[in-house]
Each structure stands twice: as C-alpha cells, then as structure tokens.
Amino acid sequence: MEIxxxxxxxxxxxxxxxxxxxxxxxxxxKVLDRKGDWSLSVIYVTPEQIHExxxxxxxVDRPTDVISFAIQDxxxxxxxxxxxxxxxxxxxxxxxxxDQAKAYGHSIRREACFLFxxxxxxLMGYDHMKEEDEKVMFALQDEILDELVQR
Numbered sequence: 812m813e814i815x816x817x818x819x820x821x822x823x824x825x826x827x828x829x830x831x832x833x834x835x836x837x838x839x840x841k842v843l844d845r846k847g848d849w850s851l852s853v854i855y856v857t858p859e860q861i862h863e864x865x866x867x868x869x870x871v872d873r874p875t876d877v878i879s880f881a882i883q884d885x886x887x888x889x890x891x892x893x894x895x896x897x898x899x900x901x902x903x904x905x906x907x908x909x910d911q912a913k914a915y916g917h918s919i920r921r922e923a924c925f926l927f928x929x930x931x932x933x934l935m936g937y938d939h940m941k942e943e944d945e946k947v948m949f950a951l952q953d954e955i956l957d958e959l960v961q962r
Contacts, residue, residue, distance in 0.1 A: 812836055813850040813895070820855040820905040828923045831960065835928050838955050843935060851898040851934060853927065861904045876907035877926040879933035901930035917962050924960045928952050 814832055818825060832853065840849060856864070858874040865871040865878065881899040903926050912922035932948055939945035 812840075812848060815850070815852045817852065817854045819860060820857045822855060822905045825855045825903075825905060825908075825923070828920070828927070831920065831924050832927045834959050835924060835955060836931065838959060839928070839931055839935070839951075842951065842955055845935065848895045849898055850895050851931070852900045853930075854900060854902045855905050856902050858904055858906045861902055861907075864902060874904055874907070876904050876911060877930045878902045879930040881934045881936075898931075898934040901927060901934065903927065903930065918960075921956075921960050921962055924956055925952065928956055 812833065814829070814836060816826075816829060836849060836851075839845070840847075861878060862872075862874040865873060865875055868880075869878070879899060879901050882897050903923070908919055908923045908926065911926075912919040915922065929948075929952060932951060937944070937948040937951065939948045
C-alpha cells in the first residue's frame with residue numbers, strides 16, 4: 812500500500828499523520844474486505860486552494876474541509892498497473908483540521924484522521940447524499956477510526 816503526500820499548504824505539522832493514514836488505509840481494507848495493493852495521493856492545501864478546486868471542479872464557491880477525486884466510481888473495474896489499485900486523490904484543507912477539531916471538541920489528530928478516512932471512503936465508492944448512505948458511511952468511519960485514534 813502506498814500513500815503519496817504533497818504539502819501544497821507548506822504546513823510542516825501535517826507530516827505527523829503519515830503513519831496514522833497508513834494504518835487507516837490498512838484498517839479500511841480489512842473492514843471492507845478489500846484485498847490488493849492500494850495506492851492514493853493526499854494533497855494538503857490551504858482554504859484558498861481548496862476553495863479554488865471547489866469552484867473550478869464542483870461549482871461550489873467556498874472552501875470545504877476535504878475533497879476526493881476517485882480514479883473510477885465503479886470499484887469493480889479498477890485500473891491496475893503492476894498489481895496496484897490506484898484510488899485517486901484526497902485534498903485536505905489544513906486550516907479545517909484545526910478549526911473543526913476545536914469546534915467538535917476533539918484532538919487535531921482525530922480530525923486529520925477523520926478527514927482522511929472520510930476522503931478514503933469516498934475514493935472507495937461510499938457517499939452520503941442519501942440518509943441511508945450517510946448512515947452506512949458514517950458507521951464505517953467510526954468502525955475504522957475508533958480502534959486507531961481516540962476521540
């Protein structure tokens with residue numbers, strides 16, 4: 812499994828989450844029974860950068876906390892190169908990590924891991940557009956995270 816990190820936000824504090832994200836990816840694959848060698852990218856961005864991405868690609872004129880762009884929506888037809896499954900990209904707003912941790916009353920580490928897990932589940936085909944889908948996705952987030960990162 813491979814996670815490629817890019818720090819466009821130039822925030823050195825984000826490097827501390829690398830091992831956590833790798834454990835979350837492994838745990839998600841176990842919980843979801845996804846076998847194989849998975850690869851994805853995490854790009855840390857500023858609120859201004861994620862606002863621009865939202866505006867240009869989603870017609871949303873505001874910053875958000877995380878955005879995922881899956882390589883494919885249908886996991887059964889994943890593109891494979893050298894036996895590795897490329898999931899896509901997760902953009903994480905570094906300011907949202909701090910702001911939301913404070914707002915929700917939990918650690919910065921928990922929020923960073925939550926945003927990564929949320930983005931990862933999107934890459935793996937989960938969504939929360941309908942109430943029943945939201946219940947499934949949010950339950951999976953808790954199942955994956957609660958064993959690894961304290962609330």
